[in-house]
């Protein structure tokens with residue numbers, strides 16, 4: 304590979320220390336993403352998807368000490384160990400983000416229009432007037448009714464989906480090279496979702512923007528992403544091209560996840576398919592495979608040591624499971 | 635269903651002051667719905683169409699400007715004092731946003747304890763036992779009790795919020811996208827929990843969601859809302875198979891496929907045109923500005939509601955044709 308990926312994460316580990324507890328929500332995860340590409344991150348809720356993406360950007364709530372190790376390189380620059388002012392320079396401009404919680408990203412006492420315009424002023428060096436015009440364009444772009452009137456509304460006056468689209472508009476205002484979108488469409492109905500995904504795809508092509516898409520919706524992954532990382536309990540369980548991983552999931556957790564998608568022929572009122580058991584707590588690092596207690600295929604090797612992420616029979620797909628990888632050797 | 639509805643909403647209207655001086659946002663406009671004991675009913679529709687406002691008005695978090703909400707046949711606006719408090723407790727709302735519905739300074743245990751106290755559980759032992767049971771029901775480990783709610787992931791928070799609303803043994807749950815923040819396996823757990831509550835305890839549930847596959851599986855009936863109005867209503871399978879309103883048809887056709895090979899080639903229907911304003915809604919049929927089938931008549935008067943099959947209604951002049959497969963908003967759109 305001649306050119307380095309836009310974002311390259313290697314062996315990232317995040318430790319969080321609060322007054323009462325210590326936990327490791329991200330434990331040695333690696334992935335990379337190139338310009339113009341979309342990487343989906345899916346997995347158990349609480350598995351570290353949000354922390355993994357936002358902690359290296361210095362975006363963690365107060366009251367918690369964050370320790371990072373490993374490497375996160377963006378455009379060849381190492382982010383881990385970078386000073387706060389330097390990280391701040393990247394945020395919003397080169398790296399845009401959409402928070403899972405749209406309300407926290409918006410200032411509750413300021414009008415929507417001002418908040419969008421500010422991003423444009425700050426990052427694109429626009430005059431206040433040009434920025435206002437840009438704000439209006441962006442609000443139109445994300446397909447909101449009464450665009451001009453919306454600019455003078457406050458966040459609490461908008462529905463969940465409208466707020467979500469405002470947050471998307473703000474993220475796009477700086478024309479970032481990398482967009483980290485944490486569940487950008489969960490609050491949207493499927494028609495608006497389709498429209499937003501089309502918009503993001505269009506921007507990806509036009510600006511050659513790369514995108515990390517965190518979501519629970521496999522339909523969204525199927526339509527938007529090139530590659531996928533499946534997370535379970537702070538670690539990556541499987542990664543590879545979307546059209547391989549979703550069609551032919553290998554890791555037992557991925558298989559359970561895909562199997563849990565409701566199908567058209569599931570009878571009305573029938574039980575939803577899930578996975579047995581509960582996810583582990585992330586206190587102490589787990590010795591073996593974190594999924595072993597819930598896994599129907601588990602063997603002794605699974606609990607002995609943490610299974611490494613290795614290429615499967617299809618070398619584009621990597622899986623951290625000794626059972627799957629042993630099958631490969633046998634095959 | 636021969637028995638009486640536990641919840642009946644009649645011609646409900648909720649409006650907000652608009653930023654346009656002297657005008658109103660007509661968020662919910664003349665909506666009537668019914669909920670029978672022990673059923674899960676879906677409420678779907680475009681984001682911003684008024685689903686949350688409808689739910690919030692039902693439980694009294696917003697003030698209705700017209701219409702009535704009846705619990706067991708009793709108009710809530712005629713109640714006061716203890717009677718009103720009791721009725722309100724029977725009606726619980728699970729919030730769309732698990733971030734703002736929990737107090738950040740509380741631990742999980744405190745948040746649940748508070749709800750149990752409101753329910754009148756005096757004995758601390760009893761509360762501890764019940765809290766443990768509730769945490770188990772929503773799939774959280776017992777050890778979660780001591781953690782602050784701000785330390786939880788989105789999905790974990792949502793489960794605490796659900797546990798809280800279950801603490802008071804409600805008869806009707808208004809669930810506003812209760813599982814959209816959860817991963818598929820926990821989503822299944824929580825959905826099965828709702829199914830159990832419905833079957834075992836007879837809790838009725840109005841289920842607001844964007845995930846149409848999930849709604850189909852869980853709900854016996856579905857209401858489809860567009861710009862403040864219910865445009866279609868029917869048994870879920872029948873409505874999904876034979877929608878009678880162009881909006882429902884386009885909504886259902888927009889559900890993405892989970893096979894990337896299929897999904898990447900598919901072109902979802904596009905709702906064209908500006909999203910109309912709930913402050914100045916279009917005359918006649920509210921969907922007409924974006925409807926591929928619209929004709930002149932659609933602008934003149936609000937379309938009547940057609941009965942398409944037992945308990946299946948749609949408000950579109952072409953509803954019988956759409957329902958019968960003689961016309962389609964999708965084909966029309968492609969042409």
Ligand SMILES: Nc1ncnc2c1ncn2[C@@H]1O[C@H](COP(=O)(O)OP(=O)(O)OP(=O)(O)O)[C@@H](O)[C@H]1O
Pocket residue numbers: 319321328346347348349350351352353354355364367403585784785786787788789790815816817
């Ligand atoms: N501010 C914090 N303080 C302490 N622990 C935290 C904090 N934020 C997150 N955590 C913990 O870190 C773990 C990972 O959280 P994260 O938000 O990254 O999960 P997630 O994969 O994004 O889940 P979801 O899909 O539910 O959003 C969780 O166990 C969570 O409880």
Ligand SMILES: Nc1ncnc2c1ncn2[C@@H]1O[C@H](COP(=O)(O)OP(=O)(O)OP(=O)(O)O)[C@@H](O)[C@H]1O
Pocket residue numbers: 459460461462463464465490491492650651659661679680681682683684685686687688730912
């Ligand atoms: N407090 C308020 N003041 C002014 N307008 C409001 C207020 N609350 C809601 N609205 C408006 O009412 C309309 C309906 O909002 P509502 O939150 O009910 O939509 P929704 O169907 O729940 O959407 P979503 O699926 O995005 O959550 C929107 O246009 C919204 O902006």
Ligand code: SF4
Pocket residue numbers: 879880881919920921922923925926927928929932937949950951952953
């Ligand atoms: S009444 Fe007219 S505009 Fe409304 S949905 Fe039917 S065809 Fe479309």
Ligand SMILES: [Mg+2]
Pocket residue numbers: 352353354403485787788
């Ligand atoms: Mg998250």
Ligand SMILES: [Mg+2]
Pocket residue numbers: 462463464685686687730810
């Ligand atoms: Mg809502």
